[in-house]
Structure formats: structure tokens, C-alpha cells
Amino acid sequence: MAYVPLADQDNEADLHHPHSWVTKYVWSQDHKVIAIQYGGTAILVGIAALMLSLLMRMQLGFPETFDLIDPNAYYQSVTMHGMIMVVYMLTALLLGGFGNYMVPLMIGARDMVFPFLNMLSFWFYLVSVLILMASFLVGGGPTGAGWTLYPPQATLAGTPGHDMGIILMLMSLAVFVVAFTMGGLNYVTTILQNRARGMTLMRMPLTVWGIFVATVLGLFAFPALLVSVIMMTFDTLLGTSFFMPAIIESGTALDHNGGSPVLFQHLFWFFGHPEVYIVALPAFGLVSDVLSTHARKNIFGYRMMVWAIIAIGGLSFIVWAHHMYVSGMNPYFGFFFATTTLIIAVPTALKVYNWVLTLWEGDIRLNAPMYFAIGFIFTFIHGGLTGLFLGNVVIDLPLSDTYFVVAHFHMVMGVSPVLVIFASLYHWYPKMSGRMYHEGLAKLHFWITFLGTYAIYLPMHYLGFLGVPRRYYALGQTDFIPESAQDLNAGITIAALIVGSAQILFFINILWSLRNGKKAESNPWGAASLEWQTPDTPPIHGNWGKELPTVYRWAYDYSVPGAKEDFIPQNMADADVEMESKND
């Protein structure tokens, strides 16, 4: 029997339409509802992690004044802040949230290919978050091993949360990997197999490319995390010695013998480095679309942008040991990993040039999303340049355990993706909610956040050069650190408190606008990509009404010479494009 491609069978009637409030908003199989569930949960845990960071800052800025946390709680805050932000907030929000929302809409599909699996993905994610949060409630509290969870210290007495905390963390991660795999398989298959007629891979918006490659990275990188989590669980619960060498704890030799702590580091960073790009690539994609739309210009060098995303994805698997220079390694390995690390700068710089060249001579509309997108270019260049320092073995060694590293990775994978997330949330808010946000409030939010992050992280670079070590609860009496370092720390804390509380503006804005915002047109920015061309705003279940869209062009036909409008939607045939009359 001849096989009919599923993409040719329009399955509007087959869609599992909801029948009640519960199936519509709770046990929903609609990718848009799942996206909002994913995103909402991620933002909530993100707020929790933000609170933890403010607690740490209060301690560091004013060590004698506030007595909010003790050293144990400090380490627990460091650990939970890092793990939540990287995995449960950024990964979940960018792939679970934006991935779910954008992919089917942007490629002209009705939904993900397996909506039930997609729903399951969210509920597994929620379970993993609940397990993680449960660790705040158990005796001993959450683990304080640092977000990298390095053994042997992660499981030894003396590390806070070495009994229940670490077990819950490992369990939660394992469940998260399962959740991610179910979602990720869906995104990849949907993008490969369920595109609208005419939507070739090279016509997809860069958002979809970023999400696609990031998801592939996730599917290949999370297995390493899963395996290290399983092995460490066995080390803790069964007394195996995968990662535990012969070791003496408080004067008594433990039963462990012959394991390899460095094996854990390799497995962890084989996951951990691609994870950076799992967060960064969707952000790259989203920001490209925001920039292009608000600059009324096609993205500069689309083809190169796509290949750069793919190249970065591939390279990210052979650089992981640059996180382990201080663990010690054969100098030739150090040379190899330093080289590959610096090579990544090539496609990354190419992307930055292309963003800037997209702005060049554009008809720039300075809407709030554009503020955040341009802000991202600044913070990303900044964080990228400090990455060049840390990629080199000899420079990394003295800087590795200082605030320089903290400043670097917060600029490059903390602030930068978060700015893109804000840009995207403002940009797509009209489509998601059907209302406009408050422009003035959004711009105020931008300026405080953008300037505030510099106030926070620029001084940290300097602290790093002074040799101020990271992860310390208090500096104590240290000869090589001048008194003035404490003043800087106090200043950073004040800036952090201001930036942290300024995020309330964002929540006020989106909640207030949900009811009181101006009604949004279906395409307020005049964007060319497919998600703005839905018949309903916000799009309803099934996205496209009776008929699936047909795509005639790429997603970046802005300011086409001769065309009447300054954008041509992807689903508009050449014959339908209104041209300016010749005798103007």
C-alpha cells in the first residue's frame, strides 16, 4: 500500500478537542496551553531562585548587618540558585515554554506530532520541580554541594543536605531528563516532519532553528546527566564506588574504594557544556526574529546564521573539559579543549556581526522588545569577550575560582538569555494574550534591568582580578583583598536588590494588561513570520481554522523594494503582493 505522508493528511477533525475547563486548561494537549503551563512554572521557580540570590547578596554585601543565613544556608542557596536557574528555569522556559508555543505556529502545524506525550512532558516536569522543592522541607535541607554536585564532597558529611537533599536533587534531575526527552522528541519530530506546504527548512524562522538544534543537543547531552545521576544515586544509596575513591571522613575510612571523581566531572560537563547552548541557541533564534521585525529588515546572512547555529551545536560537544582545567589534565588535552573552545568564538562572533548588520540602516522601531533585543547584543558581546579569557588554560587557572567566572557566566548565559526572554515575552505577548502590554512600564523595566545588570556584574570582574574567591560565605581576614572590595560588594548588593525588585514591573505589566491592555491587532508589529498570520488572536486549538497555510517565501521579507507594505507575510503568494505603481 502506498504510504501517504502524514503531513498530507490534514487532521483537523482528528484533533483531540477539549470538552471541559479541566481538559482545556489543566489536562490540556494543546501546545499553547502546555507552553503557558511550562513557562508559568518555570517563571515561578525562577522567582524562588532569584530570592535565593538576593539572600546571598545580602550576606555578601552586608555580612555583619544581616543575619539572614548561616554558612550552610549560603551553600544551599548557591546550589539551588544555580541548578534552578540553569535547568528548571532557563531550559524549561526556552524549550518547554517558547519551544512549545512557537514551533507549531511558526512552521504552520496544528499541534505537536504527539500531543499526549507533550502533555505528559509537562506533568513530569512539574513532578521534578515538586521533588526539588520538597528538598527545602526535609531534614538537613536541600543539597549545598554547588550546582555541579561534584563528588565526593556532595555526599560526605559536612556538606549541607548530604543525606536527603542530594538524593532529592538527583531524583528530580532524573525525572527532568525524562520530561525533557518526551518534549524534545516531539519538537524535533514536529520540525522535521510536520511543516506546512512550502515551509522548507531554509525558510524556517531562526527561532525554530535555534529551538531545533538546542533540542537535538539536549537529547544527546541529557543522557550523560542521567547516567551520572544514576551512578551517584547508587554511590549514595547502595554504597557503590563509581565516583568515590578511598576516603577518610572525620577520621574513619569509608567503605568506598577505587572510584573516579573525575569521571563524574567528565560526564557532568559533557552534559553541562551543551547545556549552555541549549539555553543560548533558542535565545539566539528568538532575538534574531525580534531584531529583524523591529528593524524592518531581513536578518543579515540568514544562511550563515543557520549554519552558525548548527556549527555551534556540533562544537559544543567537544569543548566540555574547559570547565575542568583546574581539575588537572594532560597538557595536550588542555591544548585541544582550549583550541576547540576558541573556535566556537568564530560562529558566535559571526552571529553577533549579523545582528549588528541587521540593524545597520534599518528602519528601527524602538519598541520595548527591541530595547531588550539590543540590550542583549551588548550583554552578550560583553560575556562573550570574557569567555575568551577563560577559554585559555593559563588565564583560566588563576581566574577560575574567582568572581570573574561568576561575572562571565552571568553575563553570557544568565542576563543575556533573560533579556531575550523579556524581549520575546513582550514581542509575542499581543499574540499570546490578545492585548497590548504597557509600553512605558516595559521600557522602565528595561532600563532598570539593563543598567542594573551592569552595576551588578561589571564590578564583579574587578573583584575577580583582585582574587576574591567565589562561593565563599564571608571573606574574613584576607591580606590580598583590599578593604575597598567590601564597598564594591555592598554596591553590587544594592544594585541587585533594585534589579530584583524591579522585576515586579514586568509582572504588574503583564497581569494588568491581561485585562486592561489595549486590544491587540492580529499582527501589531507587521511581522512576516507565520505565527502572526493565524485567523484568531490568540490562536485557538488547531491554530489555522479550516485550512492549513501554504508558505511561499522565507520569514524575513521586510521592506522589499517595490512592495507597497513594508513586509510580506510568509503565506502570501507572489501574485497577491501589492506593488507600488510605477508612475509614483
Place this chain on the structure above:
Amino acid sequence: MMSESVVDGVPSGVTGLVEDWASDKQAYNVPWGKAMMWIFLVSDTFIFTCFLTGYLNVRLTTTEPWPLQTEIFALTLFGQSVPLVLIAIMTFILITSSGSMALAVNFGYRRDKTKTFWLMVATALLGASFVGMQAFEWTKLIQEGVRPWANPFGAAQFGSVFFMVTGFHGLHVTGGVIYLLVVANKIRKGHYDKKGFEIVEIAGLYWHFVDLVWVFIFAFFYLL
């Protein structure tokens, strides 16, 4: 338009390949489930690769000697110690089950539901007997004192890795047996009469993958 342009300096064959692959609607002319199964299997390959890398690594770092496979995996038959006999039978059974699975796929596409059903049941039974023999092997080693955390014959890591990796693979086989039985039952009930029988091949992909992984585990654990 972008898609028609030819990139300078790149051979036309390469650009042609990219264009073909990038054409609209779908990259591969296969059902969604099959594409997803392939992607899942690649991801799963990374899991097993990490497990085996971990195994090789702790085998190098442990300070105790590694037990001799010819002795620890031997069975005493008719008063004689025969090395690797059980594992040879297990491997043979699993490879055979791949054969019956391949036949099931063939008869599925011929829409011969009865034969497909029975071949899938046979495959599942072979898989189940594999798991049964694995349980026997585990019992024997446990009775001899091998534990995940201890091993009277040498390095404790032998026990740790053995139970972890064969256990993880055994779970895959068990899951596969259940999967095959569910699909076989649905076939018998005529669930796929309209949809087509690609599902047999998708289940088969998983089954062959589990077999392939076993070949590696067999080589690395029992022979190396």
C-alpha cells in the same frame, strides 16, 4: 529566493543533498512515530555509551584486580565448569528474537495479521526467556556473594557495573516485551487495519536496538 540559490564554492551535489533534505513538509518520507523512534534511539545510544564509558573508566581506576570472566561467568554442567555457556545461550536467544521480529515486520507489511501476531508473541517470549535467564544469572552471582557494593572475587566495581548496566539493559528488554505484546494485541484486534502496519516496524526498530546494545555489552563485559 533563498532556496534556489547555489552557494559559491560548495559542490552542487552537496547543496542538492541539503536542498532535498530541507524540502517542505517533511525531511524523511516516514511516519511520525518512526522518525521519533529513530531520534529516541540515538538519544538512548548516548545513555548506553555513557554507561559503557563509565564502566571502562572505573575498571581502570579501581585498585583491586578485575575478576576473570571465564571463571565468574562459568556454569558447572555435568561436573565440568563451562565458561560463558549461559551468556552464549542468552545471546543466541536474543539474536534469534531479532530474526522473528524481522519476519513479523515483513508479514505486517503483507497485512497477514495472524502471522504477524504470532511472530511478535514469539519475539516477546524469546525476550522474556532472556530476562528470565538474566534473573538466573543475577541469582547465581548474588548467591556467590557478589553485590553492587562488594565482590568476593576482586574489584567491587565489577558488581556495581554489572548489576547497573545489565539491569538497565534488562529493563529495556522487559519494556520491549511489554511493548511488543501490547502492539501484537492491538494488531489482533484490528486496531491498525486502517492506519497501516508501520507500528510493527517501529516496535522492531526498538527491539533490534536493544539487541544491538546487548552485542556491545556482551563484548565489553564478557569478552574484554
